[in-house]
Amino acid sequence: MMKRLLLSALLGLAACGGPQTPATVTTADAWCRPTPNGARAGACYLTLTASADDRLVGAATSRAGEIQIHEMTTDNGVMKMGEMTDGLPLSQGEAVALEPGGVHLMLIGLTGPLVAGETVPLTLRFDKAPEVVVQAAVRQATGGHAGH
Numbered sequence: 001m002m003k004r005l006l007l008s009a010l011l012g013l014a015a016c017g018g019p020q021t022p023a024t025v026t027t028a029d030a031w032c033r034p035t036p037n038g039a040r041a042g043a044c045y046l047t048l049t050a051s052a053d054d055r056l057v058g059a060a061t062s063r064a065g066e067i068q069i070h071e072m073t074t075d076n077g078v079m080k081m082g083e084m085t086d087g088l089p090l091s092q093g094e095a096v097a098l099e100p101g102g103v104h105l106m107l108i109g110l111t112g113p114l115v116a117g118e119t120v121p122l123t124l125r126f127d128k129a130p131e132v133v134v135q136a137a138v139r140q141a142t143g144g145h146a147g148h
């Protein structure tokens with residue numbers, strides 16, 4: 001009897017990293033583009049890595065009425081952006097970068113301009129992992145495409 005209990009405890013340990021482990025998502029390099037005075041919308045970017053297959057389903061901030069997950073696409077040479085209404089899929093262990101010219105968090109209905117040097121709190125919601133609060137630094141883009 002004791003032996004069987006011990007064995008199942010060991011099996012439980014061995015399963016760590018498998019589907020029984022609570023999913024978590026880590027974030028890196030969270031930043032937002034400064035906005036001109038009077039702008040009603042702004043964009044924020046970061047890199048997400050999920051410990052298990054997951055999905056970014058939404059985000060919120062005290063600095064704007066809502067956040068949408070947007071994707072930039074090029075259609076006949078014209079840049080467009082649209083809301084990813086099903087969220088952003090995250091594959092286990094794969095770093096997914098939200099960056100200018102690609103997927104971004106669109107802050108809509110800003111309470112005020114985003115000023116370089118300050119931070120913006122972002123609450124990220126996932127399908128499985130617990131929500132994550134990250135402080136995004138407001139700064140100019142360091143390279144890559146100009147977004148919007």
Ligand SMILES: [Cu+2]
Binds near residue numbers: 070071081104105106
């Ligand atoms: Cu957008």
